[in-house]
Amino acid sequence: MHQGFGTVSKIRQSIGFAAIGILLSACEVPITPSIGSDTEDTGQTINANETVKVALLVPAGSGDGNLEKLANNFVQAARLATQDYSDVKIDLTVYSTGGNSGQAAGVAKTAVANGAKIIVGPLFAESVNATGNAVASQNVNVLSFSNNTAIAGGNVFVMGDTFENKANRVVKYAASKGYRRIATVSAQNTVGEISASAVKSAAAKANVTYTGNYSYEMSPAGLSAAAPAIASNVKSSGTTAIVLTADSDTGLPFVGRMLPAAGVSPASVKYLGITRWDIPSTNLAAPGLVGGWFTTPDIVSAQQFNARFTQAYGGAPHPLAGLAYDGVSAVAKLLQTGSSKALTKSALTRRGGFRGTTGVFRFNKDGTNERALAIAEGNGKTFRIISGAPTSFSGAGS
Numbered sequence: 001m002h003q004g005f006g007t008v009s010k011i012r013q014s015i016g017f018a019a020i021g022i023l024l025s026a027c028e029v030p031i032t033p034s035i036g037s038d039t040e041d042t043g044q045t046i047n048a049n050e051t052v053k054v055a056l057l058v059p060a061g062s063g064d065g066n067l068e069k070l071a072n073n074f075v076q077a078a079r080l081a082t083q084d085y086s087d088v089k090i091d092l093t094v095y096s097t098g099g100n101s102g103q104a105a106g107v108a109k110t111a112v113a114n115g116a117k118i119i120v121g122p123l124f125a126e127s128v129n130a131t132g133n134a135v136a137s138q139n140v141n142v143l144s145f146s147n148n149t150a151i152a153g154g155n156v157f158v159m160g161d162t163f164e165n166k167a168n169r170v171v172k173y174a175a176s177k178g179y180r181r182i183a184t185v186s187a188q189n190t191v192g193e194i195s196a197s198a199v200k201s202a203a204a205k206a207n208v209t210y211t212g213n214y215s216y217e218m219s220p221a222g223l224s225a226a227a228p229a230i231a232s233n234v235k236s237s238g239t240t241a242i243v244l245t246a247d248s249d250t251g252l253p254f255v256g257r258m259l260p261a262a263g264v265s266p267a268s269v270k271y272l273g274i275t276r277w278d279i280p281s282t283n284l285a286a287p288g289l290v291g292g293w294f295t296t297p298d299i300v301s302a303q304q305f306n307a308r309f310t311q312a313y314g315g316a317p318h319p320l321a322g323l324a325y326d327g328v329s330a331v332a333k334l335l336q337t338g339s340s341k342a343l344t345k346s347a348l349t350r351r352g353g354f355r356g357t358t359g360v361f362r363f364n365k366d367g368t369n370e371r372a373l374a375i376a377e378g379n380g381k382t383f384r385i386i387s388g389a390p391t392s393f394s395g396a397g398s
Helices: 008-015 018-028 064-083 101-113 123-136 163-176 190-205 218-236 251-260 280-283 299-312 324-337
Strands: 052-058 090-096 118-120 139-146 156-158 183-188 209-216 241-244 269-271 291-294 355-356 359-363 369-371 374-378 385-386
Touching: 008 156, 008 385, 052 064, 052 101, 052 324, 064 090, 064 324, 090 101, 090 324, 101 118, 101 123, 123 139, 123 156, 139 269, 139 324, 163 183, 163 241, 163 269, 163 291, 163 374, 183 190, 183 218, 183 355, 190 209, 209 218, 218 251, 251 269, 251 280, 251 369, 291 385, 299 324, 324 355
Parallel strands: 052 090, 052 118, 118 139, 139 156, 183 209, 183 241, 241 269, 269 291
Antiparallel strands: 291 374, 355 359, 359 369, 374 385
């Protein structure tokens, strides 16, 4: 077996559990599909004049220190949201899932038995799937922290930034700049397959040609062995832009160095990314990433939330913490309408969406989401925004 990318341990130390958490929530496979039709207006009706009980499911109790920290940050972020909407009567109760699906389903049932009208969380896909199925018969919606669209639908919504959302943004932007033949370069694993599929779909939506997925075993030796064939395929297919699916934890800087060395010149092929290339910023020095474009959340919104969280709790939030704020604040915003149907699918999927910690977002009727993203360009040391994140859904950036 090839040894893994050497930078992984250092990256984990520098950014904590962020990359791992996103990866796990992306690739865990649901045991059974979510219950319910996407056309059904799922969700509890409420009395807008009374306090509404909201259950927050977090991955506490697993014994994993990183997960415990993340769980605590979820709770803290959710509390901030209740403070920001003090005019709304929310009774927020926290339940620990232990990071496993069985416990998640059990506490979800308990929460509903205790009067919860909606559930925010949990994190991992299997736990979300189990939670959704556990409370479907009680007609309770679940606003999960996952980014796995395979578990979305029925009474389950995903709030994490999905591969589909990021692929749509960067492919549409590249197409608008004349890049009409796009391929993916991905690792031979589940996340690589999901990412490549997302880019292929995005290419069809943007009416550009998808020239294929060129993959490699996820290790330096595996990538080194595959690089010449990848370069040959890129050239022979007439590909003008390649979407890299790797992030710092899965060898991004190696990809950004080895492909140009193998002959995929950034002077003739545009490098694109659906992960944050700037974490850590040293990634940006990789030859293939210089002048390349990648997706990023609304930086200003993210900085504002991070500053607020740090001031309130004395430390910076986990990169995923804002999802808990987004879920609770969306609930609160809908409760402000005074409608008895504020927590139903028809209300949750309002087309104007919500303002979140990383910019505006909205839920789709199939349980997926759209998040406003910016396009950044790396310059070797830092990056600049070349297409800002839309501030509303009345018109998205090109």
